[in-house]
Amino acid sequence: MNVPDDRQYTLEHEWxxxxxxxGITDYAQDALGDVVFVELPEIGQTLKRGQSFGxxxxxxxxxxxxxxxxGVVTAVNQDLAEHPDWVNQDPYGSGWIVxxxxxxxxxELLSADLYRLKTGGDQ
Amino acid sequence: xxxxxxxxxxxHGAKMTTFGGYEMxxxxxxxxxxHRLVRESVGMFDVSHMGEFLVTGPKAPDFLDRxxxxxxxxxxxxxxxxxxxxxxxxxxxxxxxxxxxxxxxxWLVVNAANRAGDWAWIRDRLPSDGVELIDRSDETALIAxxxxxxxxxxAPLAGSEVLELKPFRFLNEVRVANTTVMxxxxxxxxxxxxxxxxxxxxxxGLWEQLYRQGIPPIGLGARDTLRLEARLPLxxxxxxxxxxxxxxxxxxxxxxxxSEHFVGQEALRRQREVGLASIIVGLELTAPGVARSGFSVxxxxxxxxVVTSGSFSPTLKKAVALALVPMKxxxxxxxxxxxxxxxxxxxxxxATPFYQRNRSAR
Numbered sequence: 001m002n003v004p005d006d007r008q009y010t011l012e013h014e015w016x017x018x019x020x021x022x023g024i025t026d027y028a029q030d031a032l033g034d035v036v037f038v039e040l041p042e043i044g045q046t047l048k049r050g051q052s053f054g055x056x057x058x059x060x061x062x063x064x065x066x067x068x069x070x071g072v073v074t075a076v077n078q079d080l081a082e083h084p085d086w087v088n089q090d091p092y093g094s095g096w097i098v099x100x101x102x103x104x105x106x107x108e109l110l111s112a113d114l115y116r117l118k119t120g121g122d123q
Numbered sequence: 124x125x126x127x128x129x130x131x132x133x134x135h136g137a138k139m140t141t142f143g144g145y146e147m148x149x150x151x152x153x154x155x156x157x158h159r160l161v162r163e164s165v166g167m168f169d170v171s172h173m174g175e176f177l178v179t180g181p182k183a184p185d186f187l188d189r190x191x192x193x194x195x196x197x198x199x200x201x202x203x204x205x206x207x208x209x210x211x212x213x214x215x216x217x218x219x220x221x222x223x224x225x226x227x228x229x230w231l232v233v234n235a236a237n238r239a240g241d242w243a244w245i246r247d248r249l250p251s252d253g254v255e256l257i258d259r260s261d262e263t264a265l266i267a268x269x270x271x272x273x274x275x276x277x278a279p280l281a282g283s284e285v286l287e288l289k290p291f292r293f294l295n296e297v298r299v300a301n302t303t304v305m306x307x308x309x310x311x312x313x314x315x316x317x318x319x320x321x322x323x324x325x326x327x328g329l330w331e332q333l334y335r336q337g338i339p340p341i342g343l344g345a346r347d348t349l350r351l352e353a354r355l356p357l358x359x360x361x362x363x364x365x366x367x368x369x370x371x372x373x374x375x376x377x378x379x380x381x382s383e384h385f386v387g388q389e390a391l392r393r394q395r396e397v398g399l400a401s402i403i404v405g406l407e408l409t410a411p412g413v414a415r416s417g418f419s420v421x422x423x424x425x426x427x428x429v430v431t432s433g434s435f436s437p438t439l440k441k442a443v444a445l446a447l448v449p450m451k452x453x454x455x456x457x458x459x460x461x462x463x464x465x466x467x468x469x470x471x472x473x474a475t476p477f478y479q480r481n482r483s484a485r
Binding site for chain 1 (some may be wrong): 138149150153154155345347348405411412413415434435444464466
């Protein structure tokens with residue numbers, strides 16, 4: 001399982017990087033299977049940490065998205081409307097979901113090492 | 124519980140789930156790809172969790188005619204039918220296949236989750252003599268080979284009498300891949316294909332020969348999307364103790380004119396005479412989103428129905444669903460709304476099946 005060291009993670013299997021981009025982890029996309037639709041928030045929406053802001057639908061199930069920090073949505077990945085499978089193929093790159101600014105409340109985020117531990121070790 | 128193939132699935136990297144009490148593969152390489160393989164080529168499913176009952180004896184034909192909604196006594200040996208066990212109130216106890224293996228020998232294939240209930244249901248109605256009921260589920264493995272290339276890929280492993288079977292015909296005690304099996308031209312995918320019943324001890328050997336022939340294993344995830352596109356019902360969703368076969372839109376598998384009265388016939392007749400209150404319809408979503416089983420169907424401010432099955436359709440590349448709605452909403456094109464996690468998503472009643480294979484291709 002791929003867990004890049006250059007970003008932080010949540011127990012809900014999301015990542016956030018230094019630019020404020022948010023997506024789901026390799027572990028999450030593998031558990032979901034083929035992603036067919038990503039429900040995105042509105043640009044400008046204010047999110048509280050832990051607030052549900054969208055969902056990732058796969059063929060067989062759905063997973064809510066929870067904001068890893070407090071922040072304001074400044075961008076959403078519109079390409080996912082055409083290419084929801086990017087969440088599977090490149091969860092840490094072209095499969096990003098939203099970008100947040102005015103971020104706060106990130107003190108409970110996990111390092112890559114800690115996230116690996118929480119998801120059953122570095123396999 | 125495990126099927127004879129559960130550990131094979133694990134060893135070959137399947138993601139596993141529990142279905143009907145059995146550890147089953149949900150997917151191998153992804154539902155979309157597995158779905159495509161069955162629609163365009165061929166794939167095989169381990170469906171050994173299904174229950175199999177043998178019903179034999181001189182009174183077996185008459186007994187079954189009074190038990191299910193279409194008379195098995197009218198089958199020729201070598202012929203099978205799809206039918207229902209109904210309750211006296213018309214509710215569905217199970218949907219099943221009945222194979223006539225001989226004048227007084229029938230093979231019933233029931234849903235895994237209903238196996239114990241069906242067994243009790245049938246046993247409680249047995250006459251004092253002349254019919255014997257035997258549970259063969261644990262000794263029996265079931266492998267479904269499905270897809271437009273099913274016949275072609277089985278050609279090196281089976282005789283022409285197998286390859287030329289017509290739909291709902293079968294052969295018992297025939298050799299396929301050097302294994303003695305029962306094989307029928309049936310399936311649950313909307314494609315051409317075969318279902319192969321083998322002894323549990325022969326399951327791994329047979330499966331591996333099919334695998335070496337180039338038939339990819341397919342999980343239950345794609346089985347569900349394939350059957351949904353073909354509008355094939357899943358018990359507990361489109362059929363239940365509170366949804367009759369008529370309400371499920373499956374009247375062609377119910378013979379209400381039958382003279383040998385079967386359990387539930389009176390109540391089903393009454394449903395037809397009075398008119399159905401509700402019926403299962405197809406829905407297609409007209410905005411992004413995926414409807415799932417249990418979601419509400421609304422018309423204006425009113426909740427009018429419920430989604431019984433819903434998924435993204437890999438073939439149509441859009442979300443489709445089956446839903447139980449009042450009869451007045453059944454017309455194709457009727458606009459409705461679905462509630463998806465608090466969000467209202469527009470949908471309309473769609474013609475079913477959502478997908479139908481091109482039969483001239485065979």
